[in-house]
Amino acid sequence: MYFYLCLLGCFCGLRIAAAAVVLDALGRLNLSATCPDTFCSLTEKPMPYSDTPALQLRELHLSNCSRESVPWILLNLTPGLRTLVIRNCGSYGISKESLMPVVNLTSLQMQRTNLWALRADQFSMIPKLEILELGHNILYRVNANAFNGIPKLKLLGLQGNGIEEIRENTFDPLLELVHLDLSGNLIEKLPKDIFANNTKLETLLLNGNHLTTLLSDTLIPLTNLRLLDLGRAGQLDNLMLNIINVQTLVLEGSSLTDLIIQGGFIRLKASNNELSHLYVGNKSSVIEMDLHGNLLNGNDTYNLLRGMWSLERLDLSKNIIESLAFNEAYSEQQGLYILPSLKYLNMANNRLVSIPSDSPILSSRLTYLDLSHNLLLTLEVEKLAGLPNLEVLYLEGNRLSDFDYKQFHSKHETLKELALQDNHWSPGLYRKMFIYLNDRGVRLQARIEHKVQINDSQVDIDWPPKEASAQKLDAAGVTGIHPYWTLRDILAFATLLVVLAILLMNLYHILEEEGCLRRFRRWRRSTVPGGNTRTSTRRLNEQDSENSSSD
Numbered sequence: 304m305y306f307y308l309c310l311l312g313c314f315c316g317l318r319i320a321a322a323a324v325v326l327d328a329l330g331r332l333n334l335s336a337t338c339p340d341t342f343c344s345l346t347e348k349p350m351p352y353s354d355t356p357a358l359q360l361r362e363l364h365l366s367n368c369s370r371e372s373v374p375w376i377l378l379n380l381t382p383g384l385r386t387l388v389i390r391n392c393g394s395y396g397i398s399k400e401s402l403m404p405v406v407n408l409t410s411l412q413m414q415r416t417n418l419w420a421l422r423a424d425q426f427s428m429i430p431k432l433e434i435l436e437l438g439h440n441i442l443y444r445v446n447a448n449a450f451n452g453i454p455k456l457k458l459l460g461l462q463g464n465g466i467e468e469i470r471e472n473t474f475d476p477l478l479e480l481v482h483l484d485l486s487g488n489l490i491e492k493l494p495k496d497i498f499a500n501n502t503k504l505e506t507l508l509l510n511g512n513h514l515t516t517l518l519s520d521t522l523i524p525l526t527n528l529r530l531l532d533l534g535r536a537g538q539l540d541n542l543m544l545n546i547i548n549v550q551t552l553v554l555e556g557s558s559l560t561d562l563i564i565q566g567g568f569i570r571l572k573a574s575n576n577e578l579s580h581l582y583v584g585n586k587s588s589v590i591e592m593d594l595h596g597n598l599l600n601g602n603d604t605y606n607l608l609r610g611m612w613s614l615e616r617l618d619l620s621k622n623i624i625e626s627l628a629f630n631e632a633y634s635e636q637q638g639l640y641i642l643p644s645l646k647y648l649n650m651a652n653n654r655l656v657s658i659p660s661d662s663p664i665l666s667s668r669l670t671y672l673d674l675s676h677n678l679l680l681t682l683e684v685e686k687l688a689g690l691p692n693l694e695v696l697y698l699e700g701n702r703l704s705d706f707d708y709k710q711f712h713s714k715h716e717t718l719k720e721l722a723l724q725d726n727h728w729s730p731g732l733y734r735k736m737f738i739y740l741n742d743r744g745v746r747l748q749a750r751i752e753h754k755v756q757i758n759d760s761q762v763d764i765d766w767p768p769k770e771a772s773a774q775k776l777d778a779a780g781v782t783g784i785h786p787y788w789t790l791r792d793i794l795a796f797a798t799l800l801v802v803l804a805i806l807l808m809n810l811y812h813i814l815e816e817e818g819c820l821r822r823f824r825r826w827r828r829s830t831v832p833g834g835n836t837r838t839s840t841r842r843l844n845e846q847d848s849e850n851s852s853s854d
């Protein structure tokens with residue numbers, strides 16, 4: 304097995320192998336001969352280079368110079384370079400002058416190079432730079448003038464560093480910036496006008512920081528923003544965002560309690576916060592919202608959803624919604640409460656006691672409805688009559704005792720999957736329903752819990768109550784229909800068997816070499832009476848037959 308792994312490794316290794324080194328008469332590396340094409344990858348340690356320049360070279364990858372520093376002197380031989388990629392080398396810093404020979408560089412990527420500071424005018428020698436990717440270094444200090452002189456920059460990646468502070472005006476020279484990645488740093492706050500000049504920005508990644516506040520005006524200049532990621536961005540508590548119309552807004556696990564969004568979005572991912580208030584200014588473009596694991600109640604959801612006519616996917620699982628009823632149907636301000644586009648609705652792990660028959664949230668286009676792990680006591684088939692397109696319905700973990708499954712199936716023949724276990728069914732009912740529906744092609748089995756969510760919100764820790772999860776475990780034990788064997792389990796098991804076999808074979812060989820087996824066999828032969836008796840009786844018989852033939 305190791306042999307195959309090694310073979311695989313060597314094969315992959317070969318594919319990304321560096322250029323074959325050509326040395327000149329003096330034993331120096333001839334770059335021109337080593338890298339005859341426009342692309343070249345070098346992993347050698349720094350060594351002397353011969354003077355012949357590699358004029359044709361456009362893209363150079365330097366990797367694994369280990370603790371040696373980057374051989375900057377090499378750049379004197381590659382004046383035509385457009386792309387320079389340095390990975391896993393210990394450069395610690397770049398001097399401005401070392402980049403002077405490669406004036407036409409448009410892309411500089413330095414990852415895992417222990418870079419720790421960016422000084423003023425750091426990249427001013429390469430004014431055509433469009434891509435600057437400095438992720439996964441140990442950057443700690445970024446001078447406010449570090450990005451002077453590179454006005455064409457479109458992509459700036461500073462992710463996975465140790466930046467604590469972004470100074471005022473740092474991004475001012477970057478008028479063309481489209482993509483800015485500041486994720487995975489230690490940023491606590493951003494200056495108010497930090498993005499004032501970056502009006503072309505489309506992607507802003509601030510996830511995985513230590514933000515304590517984000518001023519609402521900070522994002523106002525970003526009128527072209529498409530993706531804003533503030534997931535696990537710190538302890539934001541109250542957040543007011545002024546955004547025009549982003550496509551995707553990520554706010555997962557950022558300890559939000561109150562969120563006000565002036566403007567709109569298409570997709571919102573705000574799971575695992577402690578949201579009890581959420582306001583959206585422009586609801587007309589909203590198509591998808593994931594609000595799993597928050598503290599929204601029935602009234603909050605009602606106010607939020609009113610006017611979201613385009614909403615197609617809604618995840619409200621693990622909230623504290625007690626009722627889907629609504630008070631008044633029309634409001635001058637917010638418009639009619641209808642959700643005509645809703646296809647996917649997840650209300651699992653809430654506190655619903657009943658389903659109202661006329662709630663707009665049960666839109667007639669629904670194909671997926673999850674009402675599992677609520678407190679439902681009864682379920683009248685008529686209440687689901689308005690859902691002709693239903694394909695998946697989850698009702699497990701409620702308190703249902705009775706269900707007119709035959710009538711239900713006759714009205715919902717499109718149904719493909721139904722979960723009913725872990726309710727208070729009268730004796731024998733679950734079995735009857737199972738057989739009836741299974742025969743009609745409805746998949747009816749315990750769901751494998753595929754909702755492995757990030758548990759970093761307090762809501763997740765104390766909700767759902769322990770009782771419910773205990774019941775769930777029971778149910779899995781009782782019904783026990785699905786084998787929990789994944790491919791990985793089988794592979795692991797097979798590996799164990801192989802290892803066991805190898806060990807046994809080794810043991811056998813050791814025993815044989817030590818002569819234990821021979822001794823054991825001899826001992827067995829001499830002690831087992833059957834063996835001896837049999838041979839001796841056979842001998843006697845032979846003697847008998849000999850005797851008789853001679854007779």
Ligand SMILES: *[C@@H]1O[C@H](CO)[C@@H](O)[C@H](O)[C@H]1NC(C)=O
Binds near residue numbers: 327328333334335353
């Ligand atoms: C390096 O290789 C190139 C091309 O193969 C050749 O023209 C040049 O003379 C070599 N330089 C030295 C110093 O050997």
Ligand SMILES: *[C@@H]1O[C@H](CO)[C@@H](O)[C@H](O)[C@H]1NC(C)=O
Binds near residue numbers: 346366367391
């Ligand atoms: C560089 O080093 C890393 C980690 O040590 C290793 O995974 C990678 O395969 C190496 N790459 C090359 C081209 O040697």
Ligand SMILES: *[C@@H]1O[C@H](CO)[C@@H](O)[C@H](O)[C@H]1NC(C)=O
Binds near residue numbers: 406
């Ligand atoms: C850089 O590009 C310009 C225009 O494409 C070209 O004239 C110049 O020779 C290039 N410089 C180098 C050092 O290759």
Ligand SMILES: *[C@@H]1O[C@H](CO)[C@@H](O)[C@H](O)[C@H]1NC(C)=O
Binds near residue numbers: 548566585586587588
């Ligand atoms: C709301 O968003 C839509 C679609 O993006 C846009 O056309 C409309 O102008 C916005 N309305 C307001 C009041 O901003």
Ligand SMILES: *[C@@H]1O[C@H](CO)[C@@H](O)[C@H](O)[C@H]1NC(C)=O
Binds near residue numbers: 600601602630
């Ligand atoms: C929801 O609103 C209604 C009417 O405004 C009110 O009577 C009810 O107490 C509210 N429910 C909650 C849980 O706040």
